Amino acid sequence: MDVAVKTVVKAKSEKTLPVIKKVGVIGAGQMGSGIAHVVALSGYDVVLNDIKADAIAKSIDLIEKNMGRQAQKGTIKEADIKPAIKRIKAATSQDALSDCDLVIEAATEDESVKRKIFQELCPRLKKSALVATNTSSISITRLAAATDRPEHFIGMHFMNPVPRMELVELIRGIATEDDMFQVARRFVDSLGKITAVSEDFPAFIVNRILLPMINEAVYTLYEGVGTVEAIDKAMRLGAHHPMGPLELADFIGLDTCLAVMQVLYEGLSDSKYRPCPLLVKYVEAGWLGRKTNRGFYDYRGEKPVPTR
Numbered sequence: 458m459d460v461a462v463k464t465v466v467k468a469k470s471e472k473t474l475p476v477i478k479k480v481g482v483i484g485a486g487q488m489g490s491g492i493a494h495v496v497a498l499s500g501y502d503v504v505l506n507d508i509k510a511d512a513i514a515k516s517i518d519l520i521e522k523n524m525g526r527q528a529q530k531g532t533i534k535e536a537d538i539k540p541a542i543k544r545i546k547a548a549t550s551q552d553a554l555s556d557c558d559l560v561i562e563a564a565t566e567d568e569s570v571k572r573k574i575f576q577e578l579c580p581r582l583k584k585s586a587l588v589a590t591n592t593s594s595i596s597i598t599r600l601a602a603a604t605d606r607p608e609h610f611i612g613m614h615f616m617n618p619v620p621r622m623e624l625v626e627l628i629r630g631i632a633t634e635d636d637m638f639q640v641a642r643r644f645v646d647s648l649g650k651i652t653a654v655s656e657d658f659p660a661f662i663v664n665r666i667l668l669p670m671i672n673e674a675v676y677t678l679y680e681g682v683g684t685v686e687a688i689d690k691a692m693r694l695g696a697h698h699p700m701g702p703l704e705l706a707d708f709i710g711l712d713t714c715l716a717v718m719q720v721l722y723e724g725l726s727d728s729k730y731r732p733c734p735l736l737v738k739y740v741e742a743g744w745l746g747r748k749t750n751r752g753f754y755d756y757r758g759e760k761p762v763p764t765r
């Protein structure tokens with residue numbers, strides 16, 4: 458798909474709304490990489506920013522490899538890979554984001570990190586730019602308050618792995634303008650994704666349901682009801698889940714899982730969301746799952762081996 462798909466939206470008032478051509482992505486981890494991948498393949502220019510230069514280099518390598526895999530499967534054309542990779546520019550400074558029409562923040566799930574990013578980013582952006590966050594759980598209204606443009610701020614929650622997953626949740630903050638919501642929705646449509654709209658409550662829809670299930674799987678392990686293998690097998694074969702809950706936790710990242718449970722626990726003041734102490738222990742050990750090569754499974758050998 459080498460023809461650029463640009464978002465041009467006319468508001469009811471016939472006022473011309475921002476045209477999205479250039480998209481900034483902040484955070485070149487698993488989600489930022491996936492978002493940059495899909496956005497570049499859809500014809501947009503992408504600026505990929507991270508505080509770690511090596512994270513950006515690794516991310517662009519990974520994107521190229523993943524696009525290669527898609528071409529082998531026939532889901533994209535081989536000829537689209539080079540132009541898409543060329544459209545992604547690496548940036549260790551936020552200055553390179555100044556002429557973006559849309560910036561999607563996909564940095565670590567930590568409210569203080571995200572607030573600091575928005576405080577530094579907004580003065581650099583043009584007034585019309587739309588700012589989105591890929592947070593899994595944090596209040597969009599509260600994050601919007603850390604920007605100079607709550608009306609132009611939205612939750613745009615992609616699923617992991619972004620190139621394969623069809624859904625993007627869209628979440629309005631209390632001040633999000635309807636026109637901006639429409640711009641965001643058309644942008645997501647142009648990526649070939651499907652939107653589901655969620656109200657701004659802790660963890661939105663998908664993670665409000667998914668993360669307590671994963672946390673319960675960790676309690677099941679903690680209380681000795683089953684081993685890692687037994688729990689994953691039980692849910693794969695007994696509930697037809699494509700991945701067991703502990704494998705899925707490792708895939709998401711145990712730090713992200715814990716952060717989402719903490720937001721649910723604190724945001725809804727309900728003890729049913731208390732994070733399992735065993736999940737806390739794994740995160741404290743730095744065993745964050747696949748991204749650190751160890752979590753509920755050890756990925757350092759040829760085959761994943763349960764760590765309990």
Ligand SMILES: NC(=O)c1ccc[n+]([C@@H]2O[C@H](COP(=O)([O-])OP(=O)(O)OC[C@H]3O[C@@H](n4cnc5c(N)ncnc54)[C@H](O)[C@@H]3O)[C@@H](O)[C@H]2O)c1
Nearest residue numbers: 484485486487488507508512563564565566592593617709
């Ligand atoms: N992992 C998932 O399954 C998943 C799914 C949907 C949404 N999310 C959300 O996406 C976001 C990113 O998650 P992830 O799994 O990609 O995490 P990750 O740990 O893989 O990547 C986070 C990246 O952010 C970078 N970063 C940290 N501080 C930064 C800063 N100040 N400026 C620029 N970059 C910075 C880190 O260097 C790292 O490369 C989180 O908000 C998470 O909740 C994650």
